[in-house]
Structure formats: C-alpha cells, structure tokens
Amino acid sequence: xxxxxxxxxxxxxxxxxxxxxxxxxxxxxxxxxxxxxxxxxxxxxxxxxxxxxxxxxxxxxxxxxxxxxxxxxxxxxxxxxxxxxxxxxxxxxxxxxxxxxxxxxxxxxxxxxxxxxxxxxxxxxxxxxxxxxxxxxxxxxxxxxxxxxxxxxxxxxxxxxxxxxxxxxxxxxxxxxxxxxxxxxxxxxxxxxxxxxxxxxxxxxxxxxxxxxxxxxxxxxxxxxxxxxxxxxxxxxxxxxxxxxxxxxxxxxxxxxxxxxxxxxxxxxxxxxxxxxxxx
Ligand SMILES: [Zn+2]
Numbered sequence: 001x002x003x004x005x006x007x008x009x010x011x012x013x014x015x016x017x018x019x020x021x022x023x024x025x026x027x028x029x030x031x032x033x034x035x036x037x038x039x040x041x042x043x044x045x046x047x048x049x050x051x052x053x054x055x056x057x058x059x060x061x062x063x064x065x066x067x068x069x070x071x072x073x074x075x076x077x078x079x080x081x082x083x084x085x086x087x088x089x090x091x092x093x094x095x096x097x098x099x100x101x102x103x104x105x106x107x108x109x110x111x112x113x114x115x116x117x118x119x120x121x122x123x124x125x126x127x128x129x130x131x132x133x134x135x136x137x138x139x140x141x142x143x144x145x146x147x148x149x150x151x152x153x154x155x156x157x158x159x160x161x162x163x164x165x166x167x168x169x170x171x172x173x174x175x176x177x178x179x180x181x182x183x184x185x186x187x188x189x190x191x192x193x194x195x196x197x198x199x200x201x202x203x204x205x206x207x208x209x210x211x212x213x214x215x216x217x218x219x220x221x222x223x224x225x226x227x228x229x230x231x232x233x234x235x236x237x238x239x240x241x242x243x244x245x246x247x248x249x250x251x252x253x254x255x256x257x258x259x260x261x262x263x264x265x266x267x268x269x270x271x272x273x274x275x276x277x278x279x280x
Pocket of ligand 1: 134135138164165168
C-alpha cells in the first residue's frame with residue numbers, strides 16, 4: 001500500500017514540473033548527445049554546447065543564483081547539483097532523465113530523485129535565465145523537503161501546486177511581472193479573486209495566482225517567512241501551516257491579499273470608459 005502511494009506521488013511529481021503528458025508511446029530518440037561536464041563550486045553542468053560564452057554565462061548565473069536561493073532556503077545542497085542543458089527544445093524533448101513525454105509548452109524539468117535540473121536553451125537569453133532560476137528553486141525545495149527533520153518527498157502531497165510554482169516564479173521573476181499583473185487586474189475587474197483555500201483547482205492558473213500571492217506574502221510578512229510557510233505546509237497541511245507561520249488563517253490572509261490587489265489596481269480602472277476617437 002505504502003509503495004503504491006510513493007509511486008503515485010512520483011508520477012505526480014514528474015507531472016508537476018514537467019507538465020508531462022503521457023500518451024503511452026515511446027519517446028523518440030533521434031540522436032545521442034556528446035555531453036561534457038563543466039564543474040562550478042555548486043553544480044555539474046552537463047552540456048554539448050559549442051559556444052564557450054554560453055557555457056561561461058550559465059556557470060556564472062548558476063552560482064549567483066545559488067547564493068540567492070541558499071539565503072532564502074537556509075540549507076546548502078550537499079553535492080554538486082546536476083544541470084543538464086539541451087541546445088534546443090526539440091532535443092530537450094528527447095531527454096531520458098524523465099520517463100514521460102515532455103510537451104511543447106514545458107520550459108524545464110526538475111526531478112526529485114537525483115535533483116537534476118533539465119533545461120533547453122530558450123528563444124532568448126532572458127527566457128533561458130528565467131527557466132534556469134525557476135527550476136533551481138525546485139531543486140532547493142526538494143533539497144529542503146528531503147533533508148528536513150520531519151519531512152520526506154511524500155510531504156509534497158501537502159503542498160499545493162500554486163505554492164510550489166508560485167515560489168519558483170516569485171524567486172525567479174520578483175514581485176513585478178506583466179503577465180501576472182494582467183491576470184490579477186482581470187480578476188479584480190471581474191470580482192473573481194479566490195480564497196487561498198480554494199486556489200488549488202484547475203480554475204486558477206497556479207503560476208500566476210501563486211506568484212501574486214507569494215509576492216504579497218513576501219512583501220507583507222517578509223521573504224524569510226516563505227520557506228517556513230513551505231516547510232510548515234509540507235508538514236502540517238495548508239491551514240495549520242499558515243497559522244503556524246503567519247499567526248493568521250487563510251481566510252484572514254485572503255482578505256488582506258484581495259484588499260492589497262484592489263488597492264493596487266482599482267485606481268487604475270476607475271472611470272475608465274471606452275472613448276472612441278472621431279465621429280460616428
Ligand atoms: Zn516549476
């Protein structure tokens with residue numbers, strides 16, 4: 001019984017970060033890649049790039065962001081964390097680091113067992129940077145969960161997707177993101193801001209709502225609370241995790257979050273009417 005749960009969770013995890021779609025067919029492999037390894041103080045970067053500048057860039061930002069994330073998560077990763085880089089998305093889709101198919105919309109993958117981060121070079125340097133830093137947050141999340149005194153990978157079943165992805169977005173993009181702002185303005189206009197306890201459904205896109213809520217929590221209570229929230233939720237579930245971390249329940253914090261969003265966006269939306277130019 002226990003084994004069954006564990007396997008289910010792993011499949012779920014693969015799905016979580018890969019958005020993997022299982023079509024029940026074998027993954028096409030067109031070629032093998034001649035991987036080399038670049039070692040930095042905290043990473044082993046596996047790649048087959050011919051562009052030394054790109055290799056240097058990836059090594060540099062990996063180390064910079066290691067320091068940032070290390071401060072947030074409070075724990076070192078005690079081995080050189082593997083990062084596997086594919087030259088483009090089509091080749092990334094052929095990776096054998098995870099068993100499921102990787103959809104066209106998947107930006108990167110982090111798998112829990114070996115903490116491997118798997119990414120393609122993206123269409124822009126900025127996008128590659130975002131995907132790498134986002135996936136690195138998942139590596140730190142896994143590291144804390146696996147090495148926590150009272151947590152194991154099974155504990156991730158307690159953490160809603162908006163929290164996992166919201167952290168990865170907030171700690172890679174920061175608190176200002178035009179896509180998230182667009183979604184939240186829309187939710188304010190249409191009066192459809194969700195309660196935190198109702199956020200974990202397919203109706204609310206976890207990346208955008210998660211980033212908005214994490215940005216609010218980080219700004220209101222301090223970024224140092226966010227890892228505590230993550231670990232407490234993994235241990236005790238969402239409701240108890242919030243009360244232990246913030247001293248308030250999700251209902252109260254939902255109201256604070258909604259008020260902050262309305263205060264931010266309502267003045268911009270007031271008295272806005274369509275004023276078509278020219279004569280009818
Ligand atoms: Zn993610």
